[in-house]
């Protein structure tokens with residue numbers, strides 16, 4: 001049976017590398033893209049499908065869920081990084097929380113019941129070391145707060161899911177994308193590796209963890 005996967009923010013960067021990696025493993029992959037034309041341009045060459053998805057718009061999220069149908073693998077990859085200071089920048093704070101915390105919650109909430117019913121699911125939350133208390137909540141503005149909240153969401157949700165539906169968070173390292181910049185140390189493919197591994201976990205694999213380079217790290 002072909003598993004179906006959905007990768008948010010899949011039109012470029014790490015998300016595109018995750019989508020390609022999952023397609024290479026034989027999954028039927030959909031990418032979510034704010035701009036559907038950009039989504040198709042990214043999806044067509046790697047043999048995956050695109051759906052319009054703006055994570056700041058709840059209706060766009062529910063329409064994408066309806067369009068894709070039953071899903072086995074969800075990768076909450078999309079992210080935003082504002083350079084603004086934290087205090088005095090409420091709109092950057094709201095957008096960060098919306099895109100990297102509330103929207104992943106909405107997607108998990110919409111898709112996990114079907115995974116539970118079918119007895120299989122893998123949910124991967126693309127987080128960051130900047131969201132780890134153990135690494136000092138680095139990064140500018142609200143970014144670390146949103147990623148710490150995404151980590152908390154991962155841990156809490158794992159306690160409500162059966163072992164058949166696994167949810168884990170991961171840090172891709174510092175990756176050469178629009179967000180990471182040209183000077184970053186890792187390629188998008190290297191950044192995608194742990195997310196792909198978590199998306200393909202076997203039945204006895206971990207859940208409720210935080211990983212980098214396929215190894216557990218502290219929250």
Ligand SMILES: NC(=O)c1ccc[n+]([C@@H]2O[C@H](COP(=O)([O-])OP(=O)(O)OC[C@H]3O[C@@H](n4cnc5c(N)ncnc54)[C@H](OP(=O)(O)O)[C@@H]3O)[C@@H](O)[C@H]2O)c1
Pocket residue numbers: 008009010011012013014015032033034035053054055056077078079080099126127128129171172173174175176177178179180181184
């Ligand atoms: N690069 C790094 O060094 C690094 C390090 C640690 C963690 N991460 C995390 O890795 C993930 C991917 O980052 P990246 O480096 O690949 O960044 P990127 O190249 O900037 O790509 C970000 C993706 O998120 C999408 N996105 C942003 N806001 C959205 C919204 N409202 N609705 C739907 N999609 C939205 C973007 O879509 P558009 O094309 O429409 O803007 C784009 O596809 C993020 O969660 C990031 O926080 C990255």
